[in-house]
Amino acid sequence: MKWGLWLGVVLLTCGILCWGVKILDIPEYDGEDRVHELTNKNYKAVMKMYDVMVIYYHKAVGENRMAKKQFEVEELALELLTSPAALTYQLAAQVLDDFNDEDIGFGLVDAKKNVAVAKKLGLDEVDSIYIFADDEIIEYDGEMAAETLVEFLYDVIEDPVEIIDNEAELRGLFSLVEDIKLVGYFKNDSSQHFIEYDDAAEEFHPFVKFFATFNSQIAQKLKLDLNEVDFYEPFMNVPTLIPGKPYTEIELIDFIENHKRPTLRKLEPHSMYETWEDDINGQHIVAFAEESDPDGFEFLEILKEVARENNENPNLSIIWINPDDFPLLVPYWENTFGIDLSFPQFGVVDVNDSVNETRRICRGLMKQGLLNEDKYRIIAAAPSPQDKMKEIFHALSSKGQQGRDALYRQLQEHEPELTLQIEHALYVQAVKQKLIQSVKQVEPVANLMFSQDLITEEEYFQVCENEGSEARMLTMFTVLEKHGVKVTDGFYNSLFYCEPLLYRELEKDRVLQMCEVNKENLIHEENLEERWRELELKEKQVEKEKEELRREWDLVKKQKAEMDQERKQIIELKKELKVLWRNLDETKEDGNSHFLTGREEQSKTEQWEQLNNNSYAKNSNKNLFN
Numbered sequence: 303m304k305w306g307l308w309l310g311v312v313l314l315t316c317g318i319l320c321w322g323v324k325i326l327d328i329p330e331y332d333g334e335d336r337v338h339e340l341t342n343k344n345y346k347a348v349m350k351m352y353d354v355m356v357i358y359y360h361k362a363v364g365e366n367r368m369a370k371k372q373f374e375v376e377e378l379a380l381e382l383l384t385s386p387a388a389l390t391y392q393l394a395a396q397v398l399d400d401f402n403d404e405d406i407g408f409g410l411v412d413a414k415k416n417v418a419v420a421k422k423l424g425l426d427e428v429d430s431i432y433i434f435a436d437d438e439i440i441e442y443d444g445e446m447a448a449e450t451l452v453e454f455l456y457d458v459i460e461d462p463v464e465i466i467d468n469e470a471e472l473r474g475l476f477s478l479v480e481d482i483k484l485v486g487y488f489k490n491d492s493s494q495h496f497i498e499y500d501d502a503a504e505e506f507h508p509f510v511k512f513f514a515t516f517n518s519q520i521a522q523k524l525k526l527d528l529n530e531v532d533f534y535e536p537f538m539n540v541p542t543l544i545p546g547k548p549y550t551e552i553e554l555i556d557f558i559e560n561h562k563r564p565t566l567r568k569l570e571p572h573s574m575y576e577t578w579e580d581d582i583n584g585q586h587i588v589a590f591a592e593e594s595d596p597d598g599f600e601f602l603e604i605l606k607e608v609a610r611e612n613n614e615n616p617n618l619s620i621i622w623i624n625p626d627d628f629p630l631l632v633p634y635w636e637n638t639f640g641i642d643l644s645f646p647q648f649g650v651v652d653v654n655d656s657v658n659e660t661r662r663i664c665r666g667l668m669k670q671g672l673l674n675e676d677k678y679r680i681i682a683a684a685p686s687p688q689d690k691m692k693e694i695f696h697a698l699s700s701k702g703q704q705g706r707d708a709l710y711r712q713l714q715e716h717e718p719e720l721t722l723q724i725e726h727a728l729y730v731q732a733v734k735q736k737l738i739q740s741v742k743q744v745e746p747v748a749n750l751m752f753s754q755d756l757i758t759e760e761e762y763f764q765v766c767e768n769e770g771s772e773a774r775m776l777t778m779f780t781v782l783e784k785h786g787v788k789v790t791d792g793f794y795n796s797l798f799y800c801e802p803l804l805y806r807e808l809e810k811d812r813v814l815q816m817c818e819v820n821k822e823n824l825i826h827e828e829n830l831e832e833r834w835r836e837l838e839l840k841e842k843q844v845e846k847e848k849e850e851l852r853r854e855w856d857l858v859k860k861q862k863a864e865m866d867q868e869r870k871q872i873i874e875l876k877k878e879l880k881v882l883w884r885n886l887d888e889t890k891e892d893g894n895s896h897f898l899t900g901r902e903e904q905s906k907t908e909q910w911e912q913l914n915n916n917s918y919a920k921n922s923n924k925n926l927f928n
Contacts, residue, residue, distance in 0.1 A: 336408060337358075337408045337409065337410055338407065338408065338409045338410065339409070339410050339412070340357065340409040340410060340411050340416060340419055341415075341416055341419065342416065342418050342419055345409070345411075345419050345422075345423070348407065348409060349407070349409075349434065351405065351407060352405045352406060352407030353405045353406070353435070353459075354405070354406045354407070354433065354434065354435045354455070354458065354459055355406075355407045355408075355409060355433070355434040355435075356406065356407065356408050356409070356431060356432075356433050356434075356455065357408075357409045357410070357411055357423065357425065357431070357432045357433075357434065358408070358409070358410050358411070358430075358431050359411045359413065359420060359425040359427070359428055359429070359430050359431075359432060360410060360411070360412065360413065360428065360429060361413050361414075361428050361429060361665075361668055361669045361671075362412060362413050362414030362415070362669065406455065406459070411423070411425060413428045413669060423439075424439060427441070427662070427665060428665050428666075428668070428669050429665050429668060429669075429678075430442070431451070433455070433458055435458055435459070436504065438504060438505075438507070440458060440507075440508075442454060442572075443573055443574075444570070444571050444572035444573050444574055445571040445572070445574060446679075447571065450571045450572050453572065454508070454572045457508035457572075458507070458508050460508065462500060462503035462504045462507040462508075462512055463499065463500050463503045463512045463513065463514050464511070464512070464513050464514075465491075465513075465514055465515065465516070466485075466513055466514070466515045466517070466520055467515065467516070467517055467520070468517075468520075472520055472523065472524075475513055478511060479536065479537055480536050480537070480568045480570075481510075481511050481536060482509075482510045482511065482533075482534065482535065482536060482558075482562060482564060483510070483511040483512070483513060483534045484503075484510065484511070484512050484513065484531055484532065484533055484534070484544075484554075484558075485513045485514070485515070485524055485526070485531065485532045485534070485541070486499050486512075486513070486514045486515075486526070486529070486530065486531040486532075487514070487515055487516075487518075487520075487521035487524065487526040487527065487528055487529070487530055488514055488515075488516060488528070488529060489516065489528065489529075490516050491516070493529075495529045495548045495549070496514060498548075498549060498550055498551045498554070499512070499514065499531065499549070499551075499554065500512075501551040502549075502551045502554035502555050502558070505551075505555055506555075506558060506562075509573065510558060510562065527547075529547045529548040529549075530543065530544075530547050531543075531544045531547070531549065531554070532544070533557070533558070533561060535561075535564045535565060535566075535613065536564045536566060536567050536568065537564075537566050537606045537609060537610075538564075538565075538609070538610060538613060539610070542561070544557050563619055564609075564619065565609040565610075565612060565613050565615070565618055565619060565620065566605060566606060566608075566609035566619075566620045566622060567619070567620070567621060567622065568621075568622045568623075568624065569621055569622065569623045569624075569627070569628075570627075571627060571628070574628075586619075586621055586650070587618070587619065587620045587621065587648075587649075587650055588620075588621050588623060588648070588649060588650070589601070589602075589605055589620055589621070589622050589623070589646070589647070589648045590623050590625055590635070590641070590643050590646060590647040590648075591605070591622065591623075591624065591646040591647075592624060592625055592626055592646075593624055593626075594626065595646075597645065597646055598646050601646035601648075602622065602646075605620060605622060608620075623635075625643045634680070634684075662712075663694065663709070663712040663713065664678050664681050664682070664690075664694065665678075666708075666712045666715070667694070667698070667708060667709070667712060670708055672697075672698060672701055672704075672705055672708055673694075673697055673698075677693075677697045680693055680697075681693040681694055681697065694709065695709075722791075723787050723788060723791040724787055725812070726790065726791040726794040726795070726812075727786075727787040727790040727791055727794075729794070729808075729812045729815070730782070730790050730793065730794050731790075732815075733808065733811075734779060737775060738772055738775040738776060738779070739772065740801075740804055741771060741775055741797070741801055741804065742771045742801070743800040743801055744765065744766075744771050744774035744775055744778060745765075745766050745774070746799075746800040747778075747793065747796045747797065747800045747801070748761075748762050748765045748766055748774075748778065749762065750796045750799060750800060751789070751792055751793060751796055754792060756785070756788075756789045756792040756793075757781055757785070757789065761781045764777055764781070765777045765778050765781065778793070794808075798840055798844075799844075802841070802844050806841070
């Protein structure tokens with residue numbers, strides 16, 4: 303009996319262990335192609351087969367020469383499988399192949415072969431994943447990992463609004479502290495107010511969580527009246543009641559758009575790029591803290607307290623990064639910021655140093671085969687555009703002139719303002735000697751640059767203390783070389799205001815030089831007319847400013863003439879008074895004569911006072927008018 307019992311326990315234990323091994327059997331890609339290549343002929347039919355369609359809009363196939371030689375017989379599927387991103391895509395398709403609730407399809411659109419399909423579907427960013435569900439298009443803006451993509455798709459296929467009907471679901475609601483969420487109380491699911499709420503939820507699904515209850519007891523615990531909606535920021539204990547119930551779909555959407563940047567938010571793998579691009583005035587306040595670590599937990603609690611106390615400040619937004627969520631990026635962050643992430647860290651990251659469109663630039667370079675997936679991941683993980691550009695330059699260092707030309711064209715397309723600054727700086731250096739000899743209004747130029755915070759007060763005096771324009775310009779170039787592109791561009795633009803004729807001559811020469819240098823590619827030809835229009839507009843502005851100055855000068859001249867006339871009258875009156883006083887003694891022979899002289903004196907004195915009063919009134923009116 304005992305042996306039988308022990309045998310049963312052993313067999314049962316083995317069964318549990320075997321079952322446990324099967325549960326932990328992590329799926330690997332089995333090699334089967336479950337992904338459709340979408341063309342102009344088949345894309346409508348393929349998309350009708352599925353409730354949810356996931357489309358990977360990828361760069362043109364065949365740019366990788368090694369892959370082309372290795373798989374010259376195979377076409378899209380095998381070549382894409384050499385890419386980690388495509389392998390992720392295939393694995394996600396495999397995992398969701400047997401999903402019962404929804405039919406989820408996966409498709410590919412080639413950026414070169416299927417341009418028409420991409421245009422019809424509204425795909426505009428190469429190497430991006432788009433999800434079509436319930437007449438909505440959702441761009442996946444997260445980490446390219448199978449588990450992250452699958453988890454995101456699970457969220458997509460859920461209903462936009464989750465119904466809370468009991469205590470357990472209510473506790474689950476309050477456990478979601480890291481997400482933006484809305485909770486509303488409605489009569490039933492047929493209520494027009496709930497329908498408006500549901501329509502608004504579809505606009506933000508799955509990035510913003512929407513909840514609703516039809517249960518009056520649950521609503522009482524949420525402190526909600528009928529048709530009211532509460533808005534919860536991440537990590538905030540107290541919600542904000544959306545004003546103006548009952549709400550329309552548009553009113554709810556507008557409120558969320560105005561409040562969807564939380565005071566404290568967590569960087570999530572499924573939306574990491576979107577969060578990072580949502581900066582405030584070009585800056586992020588970033589906090590690194592491991593929630594599982596005691597020090598990190600305490601640090602995070604302090605951050606939450608700071609966020610709650612400053613919840614009304616629209617210019618405060620803190621991004622919390624848990625290093626455990628991004629283990630591959632920890633070494634990069636430590637090297638970039640010079641910090642040790644084994645301890646909590648806190649600081650400000652400038653994301654507006656130079657280039658704001660580095661992601662699109664990278665994708666353009668990938669489309670030309672100048673960047674691979676691994677390089678792109680390293681660049682995308684850089685904390686600021688300045689660091690991203692450093693990584694891009696490093697990645698293109700082996701591509702020679704081809705890489706430099708490609709990068710320049712990408713900058714022209716995505717960062718025209720920065721490109722123009724670079725062109726101005728290069729041109730200033732090219733015509734350095736001409737500028738030293740030609741610029742005469744050096745002090746006004748330096749003064750304008752100082753007023754725009756381009757140079758310091760000390761540098762301003764260094765330039766102006768020199769005798770002669772050439773000596774001042776030599777010092778100016780010393781200052782420009784110290785600062786770089788932005789300040790040099792500011793110097794060139796200052797010439798427009800201080801040396802307009804010289805600026806016009808230089809700008810014509812610069813544009814013609816650029817066209818001559820690039821006559822084979824004519825990089826600037828399409829922008830030439832726009833540049834001329836811009837120059838003409840600036841000239842009109844200068845003429846308008848000159849006309850205003852002329853009017854002000856005429857007014858000053860008129861006032862000066864009036865003052866001169868008054869001054870002459872005062873001088874004449876003084877002369878008359880002197881004559882009166884001189885003749886006073888001569889006319890004192892009799893009382894009658896003295897009386898007449900007194901009357902004359904009184905009359906002249908009254909004239910003097912009246913003239914002074916008139917002059918004072920005129921000056922007062924002028925001051926009041928000005």
